[in-house]
Amino acid sequence: MPLALLKYGLSSKHREDPHFRWAPELKKSYDVVIVGAGGHGLATAYYLAAHHGITNVCVLEKGYLAGGNTARNTTIVRANYLTPEGVAFYKESVELFRGLSLELDINIMYSERGHFTLAHTDAAMRTARWRAEVNKHLGVDSELIYPDDIARLCPTMNMSDEVRYPILGALYHPPGAIARHDAVAWGYARQAMRRGVEVHPQTEVTDVLIENGRAVGVETSRGTIHAGKVVQAVAGSSSLMARKAGFRLPIRTIPLQACVSEPVKPILDQIVVSGSLHVYISQSARGEMVMGGATDPYGLYSTRSTLDFKEGLMGHMLELFPFMAELRVLRQWAGMADMTPDFSPVMGLTPVENYYIDAGWGTWGFKATPVCGKRMAECVATGTQPGLLRPFALDRFDRFDLVGEKGAASVGH
């Protein structure tokens, strides 16, 4: 045994290929330059290569691979939105997520848990009923359930009346899931790079080159690059990037915080959200309680954590799950969420020709990573706004044609 182990250790055969083969030099020009190597930028690159045969593509990232919001989110995936446009869009994402481990050949640990949106007021019950009906109509599994069923499905929840906000019911969405966020981004990156896409970390885009109203390239911290088309997918920096391209967005940048507890044995198998109390929780595969709340009360370009956040969160959390009082918080962090007035993203064409945008993902963009990549790639390849993205076009604000998802995103994801 020791000898076999020694032989194994000294042999190089068992080593997998390195995950990523970075291209050391930047070329002078690419068919498509994607700014931002988060899940969205990488997925867009993958689908451009895999579905449209466009491989002369580079993804530029000012930090490291998928170190932005993709690495900071609480990984909840669901399709139980409020508007028909939103439900149709996220439904396609859930379908793609289900096959993603196989498609990308990496275990994204997709785990369907059942997702509860608790209601503590009559108004919240009405919204839950409304969402359940819209969802069912579009073929998404959601229903309004009452305290008996909640107690049966989620036995660790405190269903007592002796609390400040007793639970009246919940929107129950069985397909609600969590996934390993890093694996999603790495999977897309690796498969895109296998097809010839280049990913360049530590490469900041500092300006967009525009000629006669059309984007022709970008200025970077490593020199000028020409581009047939430019895609911006920079999450919390969307307004700053769009300004470089010469237009403004309906976006305010506001921090969103989260935290995890020390790991414990499995005790919570569901994803529980309270829209009225502004808290949510799920247990990760390694046993940590992953928790978050609403966005910060004012705009900021920063990822600092605050005590206010934890105090506000725990006040309500302990009412729902008294056992949480025993647990210590292990880590806390924040990401920058780009909030739109209608709680819906901005995707597709922009006022600048050959310049495409993927922004306004606020607190809800991880669950959209596959569908967004797939449809943004289609948009870039064809130069037209795909049907599924039409409601999310930037010009909806000029037409007063907003996609009001606020009722579905009251805790912000």
Add this chain to the structure above:
Amino acid sequence: MKIMNCPLNGPRNISEFVWGGDIKPMPDPATCSDRQWTDHLFIEDNIAGIVHEWWLHAPTNFWFVARRNTITDEILETMTVDRFFQQTAAGPAGEPA
């Protein structure tokens, strides 16, 4: 807990205040184009740096102006609305840093 200085009530806990967003001039709804109006309603400068913005002290319903750095989370100055408009008779709403 972060403290904000209300020009009417003095230093108070930030949780007593409500953020009102950028100060921006309102176009005349009777004469402006639809585009100017939707721009005013929805589009933001969303500046990373020093901004002037509306804040409300909720318990006393008192609106005032704060000069704030949106990168460092520092409140640089708070002032009454009168003082702000005297100071910036023709001034800009934000100074990009």
